[in-house]
Amino acid sequence: MVVRRSPFAIAMPAPNLLPPEKVPAPRGNFAVGVLALQGSFWEHEVMLRKIGVAVREVRRPADLDGLAGLIIPGGESTTIGKLAVDFGLLEPLRTFGRTHAIWGTCAGAIFLSKDARREQPLLGLMEITVERNAFGRQVASFEVDIPVPALKTVAPDDERPFHAVFIRAPLIETVTPPAEVLARLEDGRIVAARQGHLLATAFHPELTADTRFHRYFLHLAGWGTDR
């Protein structure tokens, strides 16, 4: 059974929904996927539709065909990993990620990493190691504004910091080249990283109304360069 709404939807405000007449029509053949096994995939879909990008839910290897990129949502990384194994997705996702953009948010970032210091299925695509639940329990979830200079790529005139929502979040402990740090908390701890077309954030941009991170991911996926 597929649950359409993520558990976060209960606790968090829903992302701003545009009225249907204001949602831009998808452009060209460009489409991205959202891994829809568990977690906040619906919220990512809403953001992508708001930007005007065609989006497909991915549950089977064939669902990856023709996609320019994939978002792996937050949720529970052990569950997402186990379901990916059950659905025969582990190797297809690794193959996809070698040549296509993938963005992991929170549990998705853990799934992208090469080490989470626990026995659980990981894609191992990014040269990052993570510490799960680094900020403590669910009640220790928090929100904070952080500077993310890389977002200037897609929003050159926007000086705002990014409002980052952390829900039982991991920390990115180590970032090894070719991976690079994209954002840190004020105390220096790493919360976002990039490795070529791969992106990892410990927080949840899909739970805000700010589309800059989604547009940054779409830029990594080639959005706009073909037109």
Ligand code: GLN
């Ligand atoms: N605590 C979860 C994990 O370790 C991640 C939480 C989230 O995705 N918001 O998988």
